Amino acid sequence: MRARDLMSAPVVTVHPWAPAKEAAEVLSEHGFTALPVVDDDERLIGIVTEADLIRGRIPADTRSAYLRPEPPAPVDTTVEQVMTSPVTAMSSGTDVAELCQALVDARIRAMPIVDGSRVVGIVTRGDVVRVLAREDTALAADVRHRLEIYGGTGRWKVEAHDGLVRIVDRYDDKTDRHVATLLALAVPGVVGAETVSSGEDPWS
DSSP states (O other), rough: OBBBGHHHHHHHHBBBTSSSHHHHHHHHHTSSEEEEEEEOOEEEEEEEEEHHHHTTSOOOOOOTTEEEEEOOOOOOBHHHHHSSSSSEEEESBBBBHHHHHHHHHOSSEEEEETTTTTEEEEEEEEHHHHTTTTTTTHHHHHHHHHHHHEEEEEEEEEEEETTEEEEEEOOOHHHHHHHHHHHTTTTTTTOOEEEEEGGGGTOO
């Protein structure tokens, strides 16, 4: 599965000169966790996240015991002042497994997807989780459809349980079994797959 298979597109972006409050409004309205920041030519130059917007921008409660009278610090008011830059991005052809590892390793919640330097989409942790939550019946149907295109109807028995797919092939062809497994693994939401011939299936 590639980033293009689950990215949100077109993606909502924001310019660096926009008010930080405007970015907060967009995130709140759409339920996003991050907005790519682009220049006049729509090239990616940064990203503004929920964390960026709340960092140092909420004044302390004046009733706080530790609060000492001090001159108020300047408040960052534009996206450019609060955004994260430079920003990590990946191409639409990136393996989703690699993308997910990057999200985990960098402890980020969203990955901009680019074509060159132009933003074409975005993938969030939530997008991946929604794919993993797909019903097993839907996974089996998608796998079956792909197999029928490859090897014809009536040849394959497909079952899915907790995202794991098991395929039984009426014929005994090692190459076809390998291809069938790869086709199943390419279905969004499938976490594992195996293909056996009917002779290896005790329930045939």
